[in-house]
Amino acid sequence: MRAKMYCAFLLRALGYEDGVDFLYADTLDFAMLHGLFNLSMLDAAPFLRDDLAAVTYQALGADLKDGSTYLLASLVESGAIDAEAARPITEKIEAYRALTAASQASSTGIDADYTMNMGMDIAVDGSDGTETIHETMSVAVSGNGRIQMILKDPLQLAISMNMNMESNTAGAGPDVTMQDQVSVQEWMQDGWVYIQEEMDGTTDRYKYPVGNMDGFAEFYQEMLQISGQMNSMMLPMIDSIDVSRTGSRTVYTMKMDDSLNSLLEDLLTALQEELAAMESPVDLTADLQSCTYVYTVGSDGELESCTADFDLDLVLGLPVTETENAQITAKLQMDMQMDVNATGDDVRISYPSFSNFEDLTPVLSGGEL
Incomplete structure (x- = not known):
């Protein structure tokens, strides 16, 4: 069939x-x-x-x-x-439909402040044909910022990110510790992307045109149509949804199950096929250990906040020479919280002057990304 x-x-x-x-x-x-x-x-x-x-x-x-x-x-x-036999599924469906209804306005626009923390442990093992490769790295990233999106025509976007990064590397030579602070702001308006980066006391500003803006608009319109019927799409991937009350607020705790790994596997297979076609073969596998979302909905039925917490294991095989390979294993833990300021038609984005942003069009292939 x-x-x-x-x-x-x-x-x-x-x-x-x-x-x-x-x-x-x-x-x-x-x-x-x-x-x-x-x-x-x-x-x-x-x-x-x-x-x-x-x-x-x-x-x-x-x-x-x-x-x-x-x-x-x-x-x-x-x-x-039979109603009793169907009860576990109907309760899950109705909880998810209620959550989706509360989140519906965010599918056309969202303004939210966020914080995130990420830790990654990385190990590289292999050989370059003459020496054995063994290196380890631990990376810790913390950050905060704001995201604003208006997913209508014309598409609008404003993102700010403030990140603190620390990495520790050991193996090939002396242990190395690095610390960086980065601030990035990005906007999308009228078919252009504008980026401002601040690092080590230096500020860079540049812009480039979004290739095929009409195609982007068409894609987002299709996504909006689909999002209007999203009540059932994620159901096979949800292990459980617990609903509780905190004062006048409703809290939904949603745990995803192992079927997300099947989705990841399909996506990674497609990526590997693309890379192989470009003569850049890799062997990439992922194993999602856990994934939990917590949504808080206010007494007005609107989404107030969302947290995401997940653990992911990655294994990447890379060719070092024609006959030697290296394997990179990574364990990623991440949590993120978003506090919603506005959704839907209530989202408003203010833009700075872009007069002093360097135009990267001349250095881009074909003038577009």
Whole structure:
């Protein structure tokens, strides 16, 4: 069975008719706009049992065509599925739908202050044909800043980042400790990207045109359409959602499960294929150890804050010479918190004067990135 065939079946269960609401040839595009998505739907890859289970789960949480409810709720209401047997899934679906509704405005615009901390332990082992390579590095990064995005036409963006970085390297020679403080501000306006960097007392300002701005706008519009139907897309990757109350606020604690690793594996495979085509072969694997999000929603039903905490193991194989390789292993731990100032149409971005930003167009290939 192919993804198209099964998605057409699920869309019919949701009340859509092929030939009326969508053409069979466009089944996958239509399905992705209505809450069904799996990477196997993007190409001619085999549609496996895991893929079938994932999109079925998504369909159970997707809205019916008439918008009256979602599929699993309608099946329970009709008596096709026992309510008690379905309770663990319906509770997860309804918690996630409530969280998505509270976050909906942020899909078109968000203004948030954030803090982040990241630690990474890296080991490099291998040989260059004459000497054995063994180096270790620990990196600690802390930072804060603000992110503002208006994801409408015209697209607008403002990001500020203040980072403190410390690294310790040992192995090939004397141990080396380095500390850096970096401040970066970035804006996107009227088809241009503007960047200001401050490091070691030096400030650099430059700008470059965003290539194919119309393509970016079209891409974001598609993403906005999809985000309007996101109630079910993440369901197969969620292990649990706990809902609690703190005063007038609702707190959602969402833990992701191992299926995120399948998504990472597919993405890394695609990346490796691209690099191999450019004659830069690498062997890259990732293992997500844990991933937890905590969302706080105010009494007005709007998102107030979000924290993310995850642990990730990476293994990267790199060619050193024609016959020798090195392996880089990295353990990454990161936590980030965002405090939301505004969402949707309430987001406003103020821009500085860009008159003294150096134009990098002449040095870019073809004049664009």
